[in-house]
Structures are given as C-alpha cells and as structure tokens.
Amino acid sequence: MQFLLDVNKTYTDIVTTVFSSTIAMKAWFATAAVVLVIVQVSTATRMWGHLQRVIRLPFPVVKRIHRWSGRLAFVCTLPVFFHCVFILGFQHPNTRVLVHSIAGSIVYGVFAAKMVIIREKGYPHWVLPVVGGSLAALLVTLWLTSAFWYFTNVRFGF
Amino acid sequence: MARARRPIAALIAVSLTAFGLAEWHVLKPGTPKAAAGSTITVGDAYRGETVFQQNCAVCHGAGGKGGSAGPRLAGATLTLARVKAQIDAGGGAMPPAIVTGRDEEDVLAYVAGIVAQ
Numbered sequence: 011m012q013f014l015l016d017v018n019k020t021y022t023d024i025v026t027t028v029f030s031s032t033i034a035m036k037a038w039f040a041t042a043a044v045v046l047v048i049v050q051v052s053t054a055t056r057m058w059g060h061l062q063r064v065i066r067l068p069f070p071v072v073k074r075i076h077r078w079s080g081r082l083a084f085v086c087t088l089p090v091f092f093h094c095v096f097i098l099g100f101q102h103p104n105t106r107v108l109v110h111s112i113a114g115s116i117v118y119g120v121f122a123a124k125m126v127i128i129r130e131k132g133y134p135h136w137v138l139p140v141v142g143g144s145l146a147a148l149l150v151t152l153w154l155t156s157a158f159w160y161f162t163n164v165r166f167g168f
Numbered sequence: 169m170a171r172a173r174r175p176i177a178a179l180i181a182v183s184l185t186a187f188g189l190a191e192w193h194v195l196k197p198g199t200p201k202a203a204a205g206s207t208i209t210v211g212d213a214y215r216g217e218t219v220f221q222q223n224c225a226v227c228h229g230a231g232g233k234g235g236s237a238g239p240r241l242a243g244a245t246l247t248l249a250r251v252k253a254q255i256d257a258g259g260g261a262m263p264p265a266i267v268t269g270r271d272e273e274d275v276l277a278y279v280a281g282i283v284a285q
Contacts, residue, residue, distance in 0.1 A: 017195060021195075022281070026231055026242075030221075030225075030230030030231045030233075031217055031221065031230065031231050032217070033214070033217055033218065033221075034230075094190070095186060095189045095190045095193065096189065096193055096194055096195040097193060097195045097214075098190075098193060098214055099190050099191060099192070099193025100187065100190040100191050100193075111190065114186070114190070115183055115186045115187040115190060116179070116183040116186070117186075118182050118183070118186050119178070119179040119180065119181070119182040119183030119184075119186065120179060120183075121182075122178040122179065122181075122182040123175035123176070123178045123179040124175075125178075126174050126175045126178045127175050130171065130174065132171065133172075133175075137175075141175070160218075163218075164218050164221050164222060165221055165225075165230075167230075
C-alpha cells in the first residue's frame with residue numbers, strides 16, 4: 011500500500027512542477043485532446059468528400075494528419091485517464107460528475123470499437139462515421155464536464 | 169453476424185474494464201497520517217483542491233506554493249491540527265472560518281497532501 015501512495019505522491023510531484031495542480035494538468039491535456047478531436051472531425055469530413063473548399067489539401071496529406079492527430083489525441087488522454095480512473099474513480103455526487111464518470115467509462119470502449127471497425131473491412135458505409143462521431147461527441151462531453159467547468163468555475167490558467 | 173459482434177464486444181469489454189478500474193481506483197488517497205488517531209475529519213482531497221483554489225490560493229498561491237499575503241504551505245512542516253486551528257480561528261491577515269463544514273474537511277484533506285508531515 012505504501013508503494014501505491016508513493017506512486018501517487020511522485021505523480022503529483024511531477025505534475026506540479028509544470029502545473030499548479032493535478033486538476034489543472036487534466037484540464038489542459040483534455041483541452042489539447044479536444045482541439046485534436048476538432049482536427050480529427052474536420053479531416054475525417056474531408057476524407058469523406060466534404061469540406062473540399064475549406065481544406066485544400068491532397069487526400070494523402072489529410073489522411074496522414076487524421077492519423078497523427080488521432081494518435082496525439084489518444085496520448086493526451088492517457089494522463090487524464092490515469093488520474094481519473096486510478097486516483098479519483100467512479101463518482102456521482104452531482105449530475106456533472108455522474109455524466110463525466112459514465113462518459114469516461116465508455117470512451118475507451120468506443121475507441122476500441124472504432125479501431126476494430128477500421129482494421130476490419132466490410133462494415134456498412136455509415137458505421138465508421140457514426141462510431142467516429144460518437145467518439146468525438148463523448149470526448150467533447152468529457153471536456154465540457156471537466157476542463158470547461160474548471161476554467162469557468164475555478165480558474166483559467168496553468 | 170459474428171463479425172458485427174466484434175466491435176460491440178470490444179466496446180463492452182473495454183468499457184467494463186474501465187468501469188471496474190474506476191470503481192477500484194487503487195491509488196485513491198488514503199486517510200492522511202496526521203489525521204490518524206485524532207478527531208480531525210478529512211474529506212475529499214480532489215474537491216478540496218478546488219475549494220482551496222477558490223478560497224485560499226489568492227493568498228497561499230496556486231498549489232499552496234506561496235503567495236503575496238499567505239505563507240507557503242507546500243512542503244511546510246505542519247500538522248493537520250495546526251492547519252485546522254488556523255482555519256477556525258484565523259490569525260495574521262487570515263480571517264477566521266474562511267471555510268467551514270464540508271469545505272473545511274475537503275481543504276484539510278487537500279492540504280494534508282501538500283504539507284510535509
């Protein structure tokens with residue numbers, strides 16, 4: 011048990027060398043992920059034949075941007091996931107936290123489902139946009155119920 | 169048909185795993201050492217961090233790292249009893265009972281995590 015407490019303390023020490031608190035770290039990483047999600051949705055829309063006048067980039071470039079923004083967004087969610095799942099846990103003291111906890115529990119499930127659909131061909135045309143859109147909507151919901159709340163109710167800063 | 173089940177299986181398996189880990193939350197901060205055996209009740213350190221930022225950080229600085237009016241708390245050698253007494257009675261530039269009730273318990277839980285005990 012002492013080991014676990016040491017992990018928690020070390021994690022907090024590392025985070026607070028850059029951010030004012032662990033919550034601030036979470037808020038900024040979640041914000042970075044949501045910005046990348048906007049890139050994801052935009053490039054995905056372009057790949058499906060829309061926004062061609064807005065995003066004037068060749069398809070291979072858009073595809074590469076889409077993949078790398080997705081990878082970076084996933085990486086940005088990892089420290090948030092670590093803090094939320096291992097330190098805070100599933101909580102439901104009010105509606106905001108309950109919605110956040112439920113969305114947080116299923117977001118990686120939707121991500122895993124999307125990865126399965128991408129790897130395996132042959133699903134109906136509409137499946138990938140629907141699952142990808144759901145994943146984006148979940149991440150935005152998570153951001154609204156955490157980082158946005160933090161920036162507007164506690165403080166806006168590092 | 170079996171193929172269509174794979175994404176759904178992945179969704180359910182990963183979501184349940186995440187939920188299980190969140191229910192377990194193995195790194196949940198325990199009762200601070202300074203509160204063990206004493207009558208001081210400590211609350212939720214996470215909520216306490218937010219309450220601290222709203223009520224205390226203006227003087228003690230973000231994360232208790234020192235501010236314009238209040239001393240640095242992060243790493244300071246303080247017992248929870250001393251911290252609670254200061255919150256309740258005030259002193260110096262600090263007004264008494266700046267946080268009370270659940271807010272005070274949560275702040276104590278948070279402060280217990282940043283002071284040197």
